[in-house]
Amino acid sequence: MIRHAVKNDVKNIIKIIDKIIIEMASYNNNQWNKSYPRETDFLKDINAKNLFICERNGKIAGFICVDRLQVDEYTDVEWSLKENFMVIHRMAVNPECRRMGIGSELLDFAEEYALENNIRYLKTDTYSINVKMNNLFKKFGYDIAGQIKIPEREKPFNCYEKILDEEVFQKNMDFCREA
Structure with missing residues (x-):
């Protein structure tokens, strides 16, 4: 089940983030660290109603932020389309819930959510050395649109884009016009 995150979720989200930071450090990936992402980032997402939780047995199995905000560095990328978009940020799967399809469920949700909002x-982007996320985006049909440099990170970030199925988008638009 995927639901909107609430403030009471933040404590458990940070516990998951702290585990992921240790895991990432074990393979020299400093995409996330003790300064990002933190409680304030998730509280902003929650207040804007952009953070979603995937639960399994009453436990946070993963989370994803889907909004319309992009980092300034995105302006340097040659994106395929110049139209309304949504951006995936701060997506993670609880290390205790890996190999359960949570990452796939979160990306499926993001795509459905975008279409429901006529997008x-x-x-999205991820650190170029974050093999797991790069592979997941490629598996889901995201194309690399370019790379950006994020301050305080040695390596570039890969920027991904996905144009959602035109037929599904059109059906959704037709349904919205009829409603």
């Missing part, structure tokens, strides 16, 4: 274009 057919998704953008």
Whole structure:
């Protein structure tokens, strides 16, 4: 089940983030660290109603932020489309819930959520050395649109984009016009 995150979730989200930071450090990935992402980032997402939780047996199995905000560095990327979009940020799967399809469920949700909001274009990014996320985006049909440099990170970030299925988008638009 995927639901909107609430403030009471933040404590458990940070526990998951702290585990992931240790895991990432074990393979020299400093995409996330003790300064990002933190409680304030997730509270902003919750207040904007952009953070979603995937639960399994009453426990946070993963989370994803889907909004319309992009980092300034995105302006340097040659994106395929110049239209409304949504961006995936701060997506993670609880290390205790890996190999359960949570990452796939979160990306499926992001795509459905975008279409429900009449958006057919998704953008995201991940550290170029974050093999797991790069592979997941490629598995889901995201194309690399370019790379950006994020301050305080040695390596570039890969920027991904996905144009959602035009037929599904059109059906959704027709349904919205009829409603």
